Amino acid sequence: MSNTSLLMTSTSAGGPAAAFVSFFPLILIFVIFYFLMIRPQQRRIKEQQATIAAVKKGDEVVTAGGIKGRITRVTDDEAEVEIAPGTRVRVVKSTLSQVLTRSAKPAND
Known part of the structure; x- marks a missing residue:
C-alpha cells in the first residue's frame, strides 16, 4: 500500500x-x-x-463529373465548354477539376 x-x-x-x-x-x-x-x-x-481562375478560351478542361472539353467562353463565375463539335454546356468554374494546358506541344510536331 x-x-x-x-x-x-x-x-x-x-x-x-x-x-x-x-x-x-x-x-x-x-x-x-x-x-x-x-x-x-x-x-x-x-x-x-x-489555375481555375486563370482559365481562358481555348484551354482544355476536365469537369468534376469527368467531362473533357474545350473552353469557348469565360465569364466571372461560369465557363462555356464545348464537349463535342457543336455541343456546348455552361459550367460553374468552381466545378472544373483540372485544366489541361494547350501550350504543351507534342514532341513530333
Whole structure:
C-alpha cells in the first residue's frame, strides 16, 4: 500500500510542469502532422484555385463529373465548354477539376 500512496503523491506533486511534459508528445505529433499533411494540402488547393481562375478560351478542361472539353467562353463565375463539335454546356468554374494546358506541344510536331 505504501508504494501506491507514494506513486500518487509523486504524480500530483509535479503540477503544471508534469502536465506539460505529459502533453508534449501530443503537441509534437500535431505540429508534425500540420507540416507534413495540412500545409501541403492548403498549398495545392491555392494552386488549383489560381489555375481555375486563370482559365481562358481555348484551354482544355476536365469537369468534376469527368467531362473533357474545350473552353469557348469565360465569364466571372461560369465557363462555356464545348464537349463535342457543336455541343456546348455552361459550367460553374468552381466545378472544373483540372485544366489541361494547350501550350504543351507534342514532341513530333
